[in-house]
Amino acid sequence: MKSVRRVADPQTLKALAHPLRVRLLGSLRTDGPQTASELGRRFDESSGSTSYHLRVLAAHDFIEEDPEQPNARDRRWRARHDYTAWRNRDFDDDPVGSEAARFMRRRQLDNVVAATERFESERAEWGPDWDDASGHSDYAVRLRPEAAAELRRRFKELVDSYADDTATSEDAEIVRIYLAAFPVRDTRY
Missing domain, CATH: 1.10.10.10 (Winged helix-like DNA-binding domain superfamily/Winged helix DNA-binding domain)
Structure with a gap:
């Protein structure tokens, strides 16, 4: 971790x-x-x-x-x-x-x-x-605040597990991964 x-x-x-x-x-x-x-x-x-x-x-x-x-x-x-x-x-x-x-x-x-x-x-x-x-990628889904927080937590765990598994591979590169999760009211954007 x-x-x-x-x-x-x-x-x-x-x-x-x-x-x-x-x-x-x-x-x-x-x-x-x-x-x-x-x-x-x-x-x-x-x-x-x-x-x-x-x-x-x-x-x-x-x-x-x-x-x-x-x-x-x-x-x-x-x-x-x-x-x-x-x-x-x-x-x-x-x-x-x-x-x-x-x-x-x-x-x-x-x-x-x-x-x-x-x-x-x-x-x-x-x-x-x-x-x-x-x-x-972008996704527009309906979530409750607790579900959005859980998604972010699990996403971090998933990223960490992949990083731990492949960190020493010869063909591994630094990969920037970004996650943004926030509610929107105006769905035009």
């Missing part, structure tokens, strides 16, 4: 809700332990900038120093959790938390669009197997 960092404190969510910090944490989760210099090169930032933002993430327990440091000179960081989760309503009465949650939701949506556009531009390079395995 993948580890989840549940955030209920507005200041903690605000600490994460920074464009570079979100990218740094995502890279540590996806690509494994890295130094501030490596991350700086990856994101075209100075190592001083990435070092500062890594310390902020560490202060809020999103990351930690990697216990398997390659040498005494470079400090390598790793993610402490596989996912971050929060409940939007926990921040409704706090302007700082509410804005941070709004930023994070928008960031998730931006990631979906960017990943889709990137795949479309590279589609021919991936070959027919990945082309057939990729895509978008």
Whole structure:
């Protein structure tokens, strides 16, 4: 089972809700332990900038120093959790938390669009197997709130089980999977 960092404190969510910090944490989760210099090169930032933002993430327990440091000179960081989760309503009465949650939701949506556009531009390079395995689906179904919550929980379990089963396969790639579940009243969209 993948580890989840549940955030209920507005200041903690605000600490994460920074464009570079979100990218740094995502890279540590996806690509494994890295130094501030490596991350700086990856994101075209100075190592001083990435070092500062890594310390902020560490202060809020999103990351930690990697216990398997390659040498005494470079400090390598790793993610402490596989996912971050929060409940939007926990921040409704706090302007700082509410804005941070709004930023994070928008960031998730931006990631979906960017990943889709990137795949479309590279589609021919991936070959027919990945082309057939990729895509978008949308379903419009009537559900009660508890059923929608259960669907999201079971979806996460299913994704985790596939990731655990195929993580070490030679032909395995990082696959971005997004799930959005929310009620709509206007079905024209």
